[in-house]
Amino acid sequence: MATMTAAQRREAARVGFDAYIAECPARQLLDRIGDKWVSLVVNALADGPQRYSDLRRRLAGVSEKMLTQTLRALERDGLLTRTVTPSVPARVDYALTPLGTGLLPLMQSIKAWAEEHMPEVLAARESYDAAAGNGK
Amino acid sequence: MATMTAAQRREAARVGFDAYIAECPARQLLDRIGDKWVSLVVNALADGPQRYSDLRRRLAGVSEKMLTQTLRALERDGLLTRTVTPSVPARVDYALTPLGTGLLPLMQSIKAWAEEHMPEVLAARESYDAAAGNGK
DNA sequence: CTGTATCCTATCTGATACTG
DNA sequence: CAGTATCAGATAGGATACAG
Numbered sequence A, B: 001m002a003t004m005t006a007a008q009r010r011e012a013a014r015v016g017f018d019a020y021i022a023e024c025p026a027r028q029l030l031d032r033i034g035d036k037w038v039s040l041v042v043n044a045l046a047d048g049p050q051r052y053s054d055l056r057r058r059l060a061g062v063s064e065k066m067l068t069q070t071l072r073a074l075e076r077d078g079l080l081t082r083t084v085t086p087s088v089p090a091r092v093d094y095a096l097t098p099l100g101t102g103l104l105p106l107m108q109s110i111k112a113w114a115e116e117h118m119p120e121v122l123a124a125r126e127s128y129d130a131a132a133g134n135g136k
Numbered sequence C: 001c002t003g004t005a006t007c008c009t010a011t012c013t014g015a016t017a018c019t020g
Numbered sequence D: 001c002a003g004t005a006t007c008a009g010a011t012a013g014g015a016t017a018c019a020g
Helices: A006-023 A023-031 A038-046 A052-058 A064-076 A103-135 B006-023 B025-033 B038-046 B052-059 B062-077 B101-134
Strands: A079-087 A091-096 B080-085 B091-096
Touching: A006 A023, A023 A038, A023 B038, A023 B101, A038 A052, A038 A064, A038 A079, A038 A091, A038 A103, A038 B006, A038 B025, A052 A064, A052 A091, A064 A079, A064 B101, A103 B025, A103 B062, A103 B101, B006 B025, B025 B038, B025 B101, B038 B052, B038 B062, B038 B080, B038 B091, B038 B101, B052 B091
Parallel strands: none
Antiparallel strands: A079 A091, B080 B091
């Protein structure tokens, strides 16, 4: 048959759009830097190389699992390097690559926009919630 | 007692840091624009006001639930307006507010960085995976 | 047309315990 | 010191059916 059911057409459109989203560079980037700990790790490393335990201390709330997972993801993406010094006890240093350093100006832009406009967003949120609260 | 156990100190540090993260404007912003559909909706509305069904068509893969949820969140944050025309059938238009429009340059910066550097990231990812694959 | 309600799965996140 | 392994709870995301 040359025709598809409506459900099939919708499904086909969804799959195609999902593929488009998966390839969209901007969304790939947002997926990465939107991760809870990524921006914090990158910022911590902006001050220079840090050891695993330094990072764990600076990001006081991170679990070992999430820290390791975040560092591995960033290493995989070429944003930072992992250097093992096989002394006893072992020592591992993490440092931003040039690619990772190149991310800093963008993070700065995001931070600047946030600091300038998030208060408005928060105010809007409060007034929206207040209105909804009155309705109930 | 003046002292806390190690576990208590860690817990206190974690709670304090979580509070800091929750207040950090940059992280709040990333949480918002990192949502899967937010950037797509904002971009779609950059071309001008759109109706609910227009958006659903343009974002082919979105479920009604996620589209509504995303639109409500953006409305709550003062980034877009929702205008109901109570005709039959009902008609609802969504449009960016000035605050929402102000987000566009930032989105553009993100897109620009992504298009310039994501190929490097993807290449790093492939070579990392290839190396890991050899090891197994 | 524009949603809301329900149910279900996948993923994310974290706590805990253990290892080289 | 720097992780890995495992388990459980929370949350996001989506399919489907129904309502105003």
